[in-house]
Amino acid sequence: MASLELPAPDRSGNIITTVGESLVDRIRSQESGPALSDHVGGSPLNVAVGCARLGVQTRLVTHFGNDDHGHLIAQHLKDNGVEVLTGGTAPTSTATATVDPDGSATYEFSLDWDLANGTLAASAAIETSSHLHTGSIATMLMPGARTVHTLLRDAREKATISYDPNCRPTIIQDVGFARRQAERFIGISDVVKASDEDLQWLYPDVSADMAMQHLLELGPALVILTRGALGPVALTRQSRIELPAYTIVVADTVGAGDSFMAALIAALDQLDLLGSSKRDDLMRLDRERLLPILRYATKASGITCSRVGANPPRLDEIGTATCPASVPQLQIRRAENHNAAHASS
Template sequence: MPDRPDFLVIGECVADIVRLPGAPDRVHPGGSPANVAHGLARLGHDATLLTQLGADDNGRLIRAHLTGAGVEVLDDDATDPTPSAVVTLDDEGRASYAFEITWSLGPVALDRRPRHVHTGSIAAVTAPGAATVLAAVESLRTAATVSYDPNVRPALMGEHEAAVRRVERCVALSDVVKASDEDLGWLYPGREPEDAAERWLAAGPALVLVTRGGEGATALLPGGRVDIGALPVDVVDSVGAGDAFMSGTLHALAAHGLLGEAGRERLRAPDRDTVSDVLRHAAASAAVTVARAGANPPDESELRAALARH
C-alpha cells in the first residue's frame, strides 16, 4: 500500500435494515461515510475508513463488505453494538430512517497522512465521538483537502440551533461541501437552498454542491454556479444516492488534480467546464446507485458506461 493513501474517510458504519411492505427485511451495509469510502474504493482509489464496528453479526457483515471492495478499516476498541437503522421505503423508493446508534469514537493512531479527508453525517455532530472527528480533521487539513456532507438526520441532530452551529463549524473546516435541498431546508427553514449554500460558500469552502433529487444538482463556486439536470433512471431505491454522488464528486476532483495540498489552490479557481465534468460524474454515479437495491455504487467500468449513456 502506498505511503499516502488517497482518501481517509472518518465516520460511522450503519447496518441498514430495509423494510418493504409484505417482504422480509433485508440488511445492507451502510452509513454515509462508510458508503463514501466503499464508493471510492470501487472507483479504484486507496480508501481508509476510520470508524467503529461492534463484535456482532452486523459488524462482521459491514467489515467484510468494505474490505472486500478494498477499503482499509481502522476502528477503536469500543464495545458498543454496530449502529443500525430501519429503512422504510415508500412507493417511489424514498427512504425514511429509525436509528439505533451510539457514536463514541476514540483517538486512533494514523501511520500515514492522507491526501484528502472526508467526513460528515452522524459522526461529525454526535457526542462524544464528534470531538475525535473534528480534532482529526483540524490536524490533517493543513496537508490535506477536506470534504463534508452533513447528511442531516433530524432525529439525531439534537437542539436545532446547536446542531446548526456544529454543522457550520464543519463547513468552515472544509474545501468541498455537499448537501441536499432537504438538509438545507431543515438547517435553515424558510430559506432557499441556494441562499443557504451561498452562506456556506462565504464561510470558506471552495465548492458547495446542492443536490435536488430528481431535479438535478447545483455547484456554487466563487465565480458563479453550474447546474446539471438529473439523469433519467428507473429508481429502485434512493438508499446511498447522495453518498454515491459524493464519491463520484471526489473521484472526478482527483482526476482533475484538484485534491490534496498541491491541488488546493487550483480547487479555489476551477473553470466551469471542469465543474460541469465533476457534476456529470457525480450525477452518473448516483444514477447507477438508485437503479439497484441498497447503497451499491458503481465501479469504474459502470461509471464509464453510465457517462457514455448520458
C-alpha cells in the same frame, strides 16, 4: 456496443480517508412479518465504498463492535477493498426500519459514535492521507463528533477536506445545534455537498441560493447542492453551474447522495485537485474544469438510483471524469414510459 479501453487514473499515490459511522440497517416489512433483512449502511461507509469502487485507495476510520453485525460490516468493506481502522467498544449501531404497506417507514435506532481507543491509529492514518471526508451522524453525535472535528482540523495542513451534512432530523432533532455543528465542519472544509432537504431544514428562512452563498462564505472552495429531479447546482467564487439530472428508470434512491459524493471525490482525484498543495487550485476552479466533475458525480448518482440499494458504480461502468465510459443502457437511459424518473440526489 463497442467496449471502451479505460485509462488507469493517475492517482499520484493519493490516499482518501473517510471518517464516520458504520451501521446495519435492519428492515422489516409487512410481507416479511417478524423477519428482518440486514444491510450494511452509514453515509461515510457508503462514500468509502463508492470511492474504492472508482479506483481510489481508500481508508475508513469508523466504529463497529466485535459482533455479528460488525462482522457483516467488516466483510463488506473487505470485499470492496476498503482499509478499515476501528475504535470504540460499544456494540455495532443499528437502524431498524418497519416498512408499512404504503411504503413509508418508521425507525428505531441503537446508535453509538465514539472512536475512543482508535484515535491514535486514526491520527496516524490521517497523516498519510491526501484527502479526508466526513459527514452525517459522525459530525453530530457526541462524543465522537468532537473527536472527528479535531482530527480533521489538525489534518488541514496536509490534506483537503470534504463534508456532507446529510442531516438526520429523526436522530438530531435540535436544528440550532445541528446548524452550529454543520457550520463548524463547513468552516474547515474545502468541498461541501448538501441536499435541498438538508438546506431546507438547516436554513428554513432563506432560499437555497442564499444558503449556498452563506456556506461558501464560511470558507469552502466549492459548494454543491443536489436537488433530485432538478439536478445539482455548484457554486464557486468564479461561477454558478446548474446541471440537469439524468432521466432514468428508478429502482430506489438509497445511497444516491453518497454515490454522488464518492464520485465527486474520485473526479477531483482524477483531475489532481486533492491534497493541501492543491487548495489554491480548488479556489480557482472555473466552469470548464468543474463541468466534467459535476457530470461524473451526477452520472454515478443516476446509476445507483437505477438499481436496488446503496450499490455505487465501479470504474469499468462509469469510466473517468475526463474520458467517461458508455454507461450500459439497462442501467441509465432516457425515459421511454411512465415508470421513468429523474435522479441526482
